Amino acid sequence: MAYSDKVIEHYENPLNVGTLDKADDNVGTGLVGAPACGDVMRLQIRVDDAGVIQDAKFKTFGCGSAIASSSLATEWIKGRTVDEAAALQNSEIAAELSLPPVKIHCSVLAEDAVKSAIEDYKQKKVTREALAKG
């Protein structure tokens, strides 16, 4: 299969590969996919008090398109608010990377990973606030 130049660029020079401390209250972690399906994405965000995503990191087990989708998604959500990031659509990723139909699921997985990380962050916040109220 021929890859688009943007997939190759992200795959060869992936942005934001790494790990954030998942025990940190301001870090949300999303782990989506399944090894048996051939792709697993872990996407993490660090959010400041204003609700802005300061940093995003990923690690992905998957094909080149899955890695490129993760790289692009992390790059896009940095600097956005949590709510803005939650509005990210897989179709935007697919369009930017010119993903062929058989690779659309890679962009879906990236969207799921972003949403899952935000969910985790929000969950932590709710728990923390509930604890603070006692």
Next chain:
Amino acid sequence: MTVKLPIYMDYHATTPMDPRVLKTMLPYFNDSFGNAASRTHSFGWTADAAVEKSRETIAEFIGAKSGKEIVFTSGATESDNLAIKGAAEYYQSRGKHIITTVIEHKAIHDSCKRLAKQGFDITYLPVGENGVLDPEVLRAAITDQTILVSVMLANNEVGAIQPIAEIGKITSEKKIVFHVDAVQGVGKTPFNVEEMNVDLASITAHKIYGPKGVGALYVRRSKPRIRLVAQMDGGGHERGNRSGTLNVPGIVGFAKACEIMHHEGAEENERILKLRNRLHAKITDALDETKLNGDEKKRLISNLNVSFAFVEGEALMMAIKDVAVSSGSACTSASLEPSYVLRAMGLDEDLAHSSIRFGLGRFTTEEEVDYVADLVIKKVKVLRDMSPLYEMFQEGIDIKSIEWAAH
């Protein structure tokens, strides 16, 4: 020494033609262009003589008694179709049960599926974790309705060599027609239709440094005489088994390829085996968590199929894009399912997605092997640094203990 890129390591898919084969073929495209079926002039006689000589060479290569037992086809797929459908149709009055294995090529599986629709009963035998069929499992599956058994000589993905001689003993005892898809194994592992009691055998030129588009089906003519119902109607060529004007240059090239393999194969195989083992040793010395798929010993000399845990096969292929290999990863197929062969061997799906097949051959050099090994090692490390699964593995988390949401 620098290597020339790209490097071809996909010899199971096809092989480059040996220059000697090409040279032998060339006159038959123009000077000796006759139709081998033309009986009335020298153009036809010349072509016919070349075809008949080729038949004898190919027969000798597979241990057949006579060139008359060779039926030329367009390639392995057609040979498999003719063998399975042709024998099933001819022998159906004796019974409608066919036995094959789960790891056969699609040409066998899909021919069997079509026969199943026509009322045949097909048994797909399992193989062991090493990819090898147990002959006793086959014996137990035979019924008084069984008319045909089809087992490959060697598997195209994992190189597992099947016990053809043992199976041939059983089928000849029970008087069941025995077809062998010898496409991948012939020339690389011993194969002799007489010694192994094989009744039908598919072979193709382009896997042994011959041209694409020409293959053959061996059809036994004595003890017992095997008959087929032709699947291609027309001029009655090939003793009525396969109509169609013969591909004379292709056939001449096919014979030359067999002749070269026949004379040089032993030495060549020893050389390729050393290179294959060198590649495997380098990879396993440098990387943890790799798994050899397929039997270590009962394996084609040219095949190395390895799963690199925590790394997806297609991503690795993309990382080593100057090296032509293939993968059992779903991403390489339109179906999004990983290799049915690896799954039939009981391999975990994640490891099936992580598999790479290296196929070495006549023109593979030691420099290429070293280059590929170094590149693979480097890129697997990069991809593992990027893999959440490898990080979890290093933290001691059992990936199987996590409830993954399949998508």
